[in-house]
Amino acid sequence: MSRRKKRPQSTQPAAKASPKSTKSSNRRSLLALGSVLAVLSVLGLGLWWINRSSATASNFPVGEVTSCKQIPPFAQAQGFGVNAVLDTQARRVRGMVMYDLTSDGQEASQPAPYQHLSWSKAGYLSSPILDRDGAIYVGAVPWVSILYNPPTAANKVYRIDPRTAELSELLDLPAAAPANNTNPYGILALNYDCNTHSLYVSSVLGSTKDQQFGRIFRVDLARNKASIVLDGVDSFGIGVYNGNTGKRLYYALARQPQIYSIALDNQGNPSGQPRQEIDFSGQGYHGDERGRRISFGDATMQVRIVQFDYTLTAVTNPNETTLSYRYNPQTDSWQAEP
Amino acid sequence: MQRSALYRLLLLMMLSACGSSPAQHPTTASVAAETPAILAAEITPEAQTYPLLAAYQQAINQALTATPPVLTLGSLDSQQAMAQIVALNEPKLQGQFVDQTGTPFRNEVFGVVPVRESDIIEATAACLQVSCYRVEVYNFALNLTLAITVDISNQKVIVVERLANSQPDIPEHLTAVAREIASNAAEVEQALGYKPTSDQAVMANTKTSLNATRCERSIHLCVAPTFVASERALWAIVDLTDTRLVGVRWTNVGATGPAVTEKGMQNEAVLKYCDHTTRLERDGWAFDYMLTSSDGLRISDVSYQGKRLFKSAKLVDWHVNYSERDGFGYSDAVGCPYFSQAAVIAVEPPMIGEIRENDQVVGFQLVQEFWSELWPEPCNYYYEQAFYFYFDGRFRPAIASVGRGCGDDGTYRPVTRISLAETGTISAWDGTQWQAWETEQWQGADTRKINPDGAEYRLDLTNGESYTIATGRGQFDDGGRGDQAYVYATLDHPERDEGESDMVTIGPCCNTDANQGPEQFIDNPPESINNQHIVLWYVAQLKNDDTPGSQYCWAESVLRRGVYIPEEYPCWSGPLFQPARGQ
Numbered sequence: 036m037s038r039r040k041k042r043p044q045s046t047q048p049a050a051k052a053s054p055k056s057t058k059s060s061n062r063r064s065l066l067a068l069g070s071v072l073a074v075l076s077v078l079g080l081g082l083w084w085i086n087r088s089s090a091t092a093s094n095f096p097v098g099e100v101t102s103c104k105q106i107p108p109f110a111q112a113q114g115f116g117v118n119a120v121l122d123t124q125a126r127r128v129r130g131m132v133m134y135d136l137t138s139d140g141q142e143a144s145q146p147a148p149y150q151h152l153s154w155s156k157a158g159y160l161s162s163p164i165l166d167r168d169g170a171i172y173v174g175a176v177p178w179v180s181i182l183y184n185p186p187t188a189a190n191k192v193y194r195i196d197p198r199t200a201e202l203s204e205l206l207d208l209p210a211a212a213p214a215n216n217t218n219p220y221g222i223l224a225l226n227y228d229c230n231t232h233s234l235y236v237s238s239v240l241g242s243t244k245d246q247q248f249g250r251i252f253r254v255d256l257a258r259n260k261a262s263i264v265l266d267g268v269d270s271f272g273i274g275v276y277n278g279n280t281g282k283r284l285y286y287a288l289a290r291q292p293q294i295y296s297i298a299l300d301n302q303g304n305p306s307g308q309p310r311q312e313i314d315f316s317g318q319g320y321h322g323d324e325r326g327r328r329i330s331f332g333d334a335t336m337q338v339r340i341v342q343f344d345y346t347l348t349a350v351t352n353p354n355e356t357t358l359s360y361r362y363n364p365q366t367d368s369w370q371a372e373p
Numbered sequence: 374m375q376r377s378a379l380y381r382l383l384l385l386m387m388l389s390a391c392g393s394s395p396a397q398h399p400t401t402a403s404v405a406a407e408t409p410a411i412l413a414a415e416i417t418p419e420a421q422t423y424p425l426l427a428a429y430q431q432a433i434n435q436a437l438t439a440t441p442p443v444l445t446l447g448s449l450d451s452q453q454a455m456a457q458i459v460a461l462n463e464p465k466l467q468g469q470f471v472d473q474t475g476t477p478f479r480n481e482v483f484g485v486v487p488v489r490e491s492d493i494i495e496a497t498a499a500c501l502q503v504s505c506y507r508v509e510v511y512n513f514a515l516n517l518t519l520a521i522t523v524d525i526s527n528q529k530v531i532v533v534e535r536l537a538n539s540q541p542d543i544p545e546h547l548t549a550v551a552r553e554i555a556s557n558a559a560e561v562e563q564a565l566g567y568k569p570t571s572d573q574a575v576m577a578n579t580k581t582s583l584n585a586t587r588c589e590r591s592i593h594l595c596v597a598p599t600f601v602a603s604e605r606a607l608w609a610i611v612d613l614t615d616t617r618l619v620g621v622r623w624t625n626v627g628a629t630g631p632a633v634t635e636k637g638m639q640n641e642a643v644l645k646y647c648d649h650t651t652r653l654e655r656d657g658w659a660f661d662y663m664l665t666s667s668d669g670l671r672i673s674d675v676s677y678q679g680k681r682l683f684k685s686a687k688l689v690d691w692h693v694n695y696s697e698r699d700g701f702g703y704s705d706a707v708g709c710p711y712f713s714q715a716a717v718i719a720v721e722p723p724m725i726g727e728i729r730e731n732d733q734v735v736g737f738q739l740v741q742e743f744w745s746e747l748w749p750e751p752c753n754y755y756y757e758q759a760f761y762f763y764f765d766g767r768f769r770p771a772i773a774s775v776g777r778g779c780g781d782d783g784t785y786r787p788v789t790r791i792s793l794a795e796t797g798t799i800s801a802w803d804g805t806q807w808q809a810w811e812t813e814q815w816q817g818a819d820t821r822k823i824n825p826d827g828a829e830y831r832l833d834l835t836n837g838e839s840y841t842i843a844t845g846r847g848q849f850d851d852g853g854r855g856d857q858a859y860v861y862a863t864l865d866h867p868e869r870d871e872g873e874s875d876m877v878t879i880g881p882c883c884n885t886d887a888n889q890g891p892e893q894f895i896d897n898p899p900e901s902i903n904n905q906h907i908v909l910w911y912v913a914q915l916k917n918d919d920t921p922g923s924q925y926c927w928a929e930s931v932l933r934r935g936v937y938i939p940e941e942y943p944c945w946s947g948p949l950f951q952p953a954r955g956q
Contacts (some may be wrong), residue, residue: 155785180704181714182878216666216875217712244712250395268398305396320538321589322634347706347716348746 048071055351094301095230095277097364099331103229107169111199114146121171123160129183130155131173131195153202157193158183162328164225166256169197172205172234174222180347185213189221190240192254194254205254207262212248213240218345223289224328228275230282231303232256237270239289239345252288253303260362265297271343274301274329278338281365285312285336287326289343292316294326312369313360315340320354328356334362336369396829402726409645410638411623412721413560417617425553426616429546433479437935442471442477443510446485446544452525453485456506460521463530469512469519472932479513479935483541487579488522496532497522505531509541513614514936515753516540516592534576539607540594547613548596553734555598555609558618564607565600574598574609588619588635588718590746595619595635601626608633616937639720640710646722647709655737658762662723662739666875667706667714669758670723670741674794678764680838681794684906686770689876690890692786692912694883695779702783702882703706707743707756714877717743717754728761736763749928749939750777756787757943771851771947774915776928781919785926786889787946789911790872791864797834798903799862807831812899813912815861815887817845830860831953835904839953845913851945854925856913858946865906887912913946 110119110133118136134148142148173193177184194205198203214221221240228235234254241248248249249269254261269289276283282299294313300306315338318324324340331337338358342348360369385409420426436444443461446453459468471477488497489507497505503526510519518541520534543551552571555561562568575598588595593614600607606626610619610633622637643664650673660675661681669688676682694702708715719741728736739760745753749886755775762768774785800807801816802824821829827848828841846854867873872892880890892911917926924942931940 091626180706180716180878182704185877210705216714216877217709219714262394265398266395288615295398309396309398319638322587323637344710345712346708346710346718347714348710348718 060223071074076337096277096280097277098333100228100230100275100277101226101331101341103167104227105167105169105197106166107165107171107195107197107200109196109198110149110169111230113149115149118143121163123163123173124178128155129159130157131160151195151200153200154195157188157191157202157204158185160193161225163195163224163237164227166227166234167232168231170256171195171197172227172229173202173216174223174236174238176222177219181219184219184323186219186221186240189214189219190238192225192234192236194224205259208236208238208240208250208252208261209237209263210240210248211250211266212243212246214240215243217244218242219347220345223270224272226272226274226329228299228303230277230280231299231301233275235264235273235284236261237273237274237286237289242269242304242345244345249289251284255303262304264299265309270295272326272329272338274331275303276362278362278367280367285329287329287338287340289345292318292324292326292340294329294338313338313371315358318358319356324356332366335372336360336362380934390751391466404803410620410633410641411560411564411621412638412642413558414573415617417558418619419557420617423553423557425537425546426720429550430616431936433481436475436481437479441467442480442935443470444479444481446482447546447587449485452487452504455505455528456485456508457482458525458526459528460508460510460530462870463521463533466519466530466533469535472514476932477935478515478932481511481513483511483518483544483547484509486675489743499524499531511541511594513594514932516594517772538592543594543596543613550616551596551613552598552612554611554616554618555802558609558621559616560621561600561607561609564621564623569600575601588614589640590636590744591615597633604691609639610635615729630868633930636720642722643710643719646719647711647713654738656764657766658737664719664723664741665708665875666712667708668717668742669707669756669788669873670739670760670943672739672760675768676794677768680836682768682834682838684792684794685924686789686791687758687872687873688756688772689788690879691754691756691774691880692788692880692884692889693754693778693886696782696784701779702703704878704879704880704882705754705756714875715743717745717756720744728763734759735765736767749775749777749930750775754778755928755941758884760883766952768950769849769912769947771849771945772913773898773943773945774917774926775941775943776917778917778926778928781917781927783917783926784885785915785917785944787915789947790876790891791909791911792873793834793907793909795834795836795838796904796906797832797907799907799909800831800833802829802831809903810862811894811901811903813861813863813902814890814899815859815895817859818855818857818889820900828951832907832950833953840950841953842909843949844911845946849945849949852925852943853945855909855949856915856946858914858948859887859889859891859912860893860948861887861910861912862902862903863894863908863910864896864900865908866894911948915944916944917944 059074072214079222123131131151135143137143159178163177164172175188190208195202223237224237236252239249247269249266252261253264270286271289272287274285283296286295287294289369292315295309296312297305297309298307319340321342325343326338327341328339337361341355359372470480485508488500493500503524506523508521518536518539522531524531552574556569556571591610595612598609604625609621612619622633647663650663655676660672662672665671671687675687691705705716706714707717709720713802724740727734741758743756747753748755757773759771772787798809800809802822804822828843830842832840844858845853847855919927926944927942930937931939
């Protein structure tokens with residue numbers, strides 16, 4: 036059945052995607068128009084006891100590595116508690132806004148939502164990452180358009196001071212190739228390692244349809260110095276986990292539904308060669324998703340997968356799927372959980 | 374809303390730093406398709422003569438008027454039949470088969486299978502003691518499955534699972550229909566080089582979702598009958614919701630690679646128009662066209678009867694603002710579906726068709742559509758871009774929004790850029806005569822005057838050609854209600870690239886005045902544009918309307934024959950260039 040009205044007699048085949056039609060009341064968030072990456076980072080929710088009974092080959096406790104993160108002093112000064120969120124996507128504000136959540140997960144009116152004047156100056160932002168001092172790190176990501184996110188700023192990492200709340204540029208990471216008009220993205224994801232006080236950043240700046248110029252960086256936060264962990268790979272979500280054989284950086288590819296990892300030494304620098312960890316082909320809403328976020332728990336890994344085509348495609352419903360995996364210390368590998 | 378735990382502070386180990394060099398990720402080479410996907414024609418009248426399909430359509434029609442409106446499964450044994458009857462007559466389920474108004478969805482029983490012990494969960498624990506069957510009913514409109522567990526010993530429904538975005542294995546008769554559609558398709562015959570029989574289609578009952586092959590954009594039920602030819606396999610994706618072929622694509626047997634899906638086929642078919650220009654020469658017109666990263670469909674090097682007319686014409690931006698909330702809106706770029714700055718993407722190749730006036734063919738049109746994946750759901754968009762080329766030399770770049778957007782208080786402002794190939798002068802009608810614009814400037818609808826021929830502007834090119842330009846005022850018999858357009862004329866600066874190459878988002882979403890982006894190319898002081906290379910910018914202002922009976926820039930989903938289809942209310946805009954008569 037054709038859903039089309041009077042059309043020109045086409046001289047070329049045309050397969051029309053008839054739309055899914057529901058009475059959905061989903062409405063595109065102002066900031067999340069083109070995004071499949073609604074980002075809410077909760078400052079804190081109770082405690083999670085890390086199993087310290089075993090140690091890795093590198094003498095770090097087995098497990099995840101972000102448990103040292105602190106609530107920024109400025110947030111406490113504003114009256115926010117452990118339920119506060121840093122929102123870079125869901126609310127109609129460019130940049131970042133902080134607000135508290137009610138017990139049922141709704142935005143609380145008290146304390147009043149907070150946005151420092153500097154928080155919108157870098158355009159739309161990535162998922163925020165906290166460190167052990169309560170500093171917040173973000174990248175500029177053109178979720179909606181590049182009007183407020185010029186490609187020249189696509190590899191900039193910004194730091195929000197834990198005391199003053201001021202957003203300022205931390206580093207402009209070196210790109211392997213200049214930005215081009217077929218790829219609006221640079222930084223896609225950040226993650227943090229308490230053990231080495233390192234910030235890991237994935238960027239696809241300069242990549243084209245035919246060539247990957249992406250890089251994964253390690254930022255030594257003690258010295259504010261960046262080094263390249265991996266070169267020539269477009270990656271999306273990243274995360275560090277201390278396994279039985281040592282510390283590894285896990286990274287989801289931006290072009291395939293796969294997760295790779297590479298060993299890190301005690302300083303957080305790469306050692307050895309990457310290895311494939313997970314292939315989630317066929318899973319998710321489209322069956323050809325990308326891992327946009329990797330997070331670790333107690334011997335668990337959660338991967339949020341979404342469609343990603345290097346466009347600013349406006350997606351009302353990102354159809355994000357979360358995949359769960361459990362760590363097998365015997366094999367130093369991850370098994371899918373039902 | 375995502376939350377992460379506040380982890381206990383770890384004892385950090387202080388470690389000495391050491392240098393390192395970056396590692397290299399293993400190269401993952403993707404193998405290009407030997408032959409790209411071919412999308413099928415949407416309407417194939419001959420399909421009405423396919424016997425299995427015709428019978429199936431008749432069965433659907435009968436089911437839609439039945440109570441309950443469910444196409445039942447035949448050839449069942451007595452226990453299966455009992456399970457089906459019990460499931461479909463469960464009073465609590467009747468509301469699942471219709472919408473809120475009582476209009477029936479297209480529902481079909483796909484399977485009635487005994488519940489095995491290994492299938493039993495806590496909710497169906499009773500099935501350890503009694504004989505149970507699982508009745509799977511697929512809802513084509515909502516793309517969901519009702520899995521109904523029936524205790525046939527006591528003739529009662531034990532549990533109902535409503536599985537969204539879930540498709541059960543299809544029954545034999547649908548497999549046969551899929552094979553019939555595929556084996557009779559001209560695209561399949563063309564690809565194979567012969568007309569296959571229905572029996573030659575293997576894997577017809579391989580549900581695409583199980584094979585990592587989906588109709589992920591239409592969100593329809595699809596299967597992929599496959600024809601093996603030596604070392605290659607031709608995938609023919611059949612949409613069983615619309616009962617038509619989506620497209621075909623070759624793969625190498627045994628090769629691993631990206632899945633063959635509706636979206637993949639569409640992207641493949643579109644991308645070649647993103648990678649290079651296509652030349653078209655027809656009816657006195659000649660031009661190149663290609664899909665851009667963020668400026669829609671671009672035509673360039675346009676000439677008529679051998680005389681150069683436009684260097685290029687394209688759709689730079691859509692500015693969409695909602696008056697309900699100040700500053701709420703979007704700047705949408707349109708363009709290629711993959712590796713682009715587009716927010717709303719092309720999902721099929723450009724189309725070329727005839728233009729008819731009074732039942733006569735008077736020209737041809739080049740049309741490109743841009744879609745949000747879930748249109749016409751709220752906050753999804755569908756834009757159309759067309760270039761009309763008339764035999765008599767008229768030309769019109771036309772643009773439409775087909776909704777639905779994020780509200781009923783939206784104004785769409787598409788930004789069109791037209792760069793002249795020859796030097797010339799633009800004049801505006803002042804009420805009595807053509808008044809040349811000596812310098813860069815813009816004009817809104819409120820100060821425009823219309824000359825007796827119905828045009829507001831005139832172009833006089835140094836090659837001797839002259840054109841009048843009429844803005845859209847509802848006179849084009851396309852449903853347009855007037856553009857209220859801003860017209861800008863700026864000096865072309867190739868050395869500055871003021872938009873000849875792909876433009877980034879040119880302006881904010883929500884300005885309600887002439888500050889839509891082109892004004893930034895009017896220098897201070899404005900430069901002379903008399904007998905110069907001029908760039909024309911045209912920004913229509915199209916207010917949407919969802920009032921029943923007068924919808925505009927709008928779309929709605931309506932239930933027809935059990936499935937939702939969109940009703941479109943496009944708002945067309947765009948100026949008409951017409952060869953001028955005399956001075």
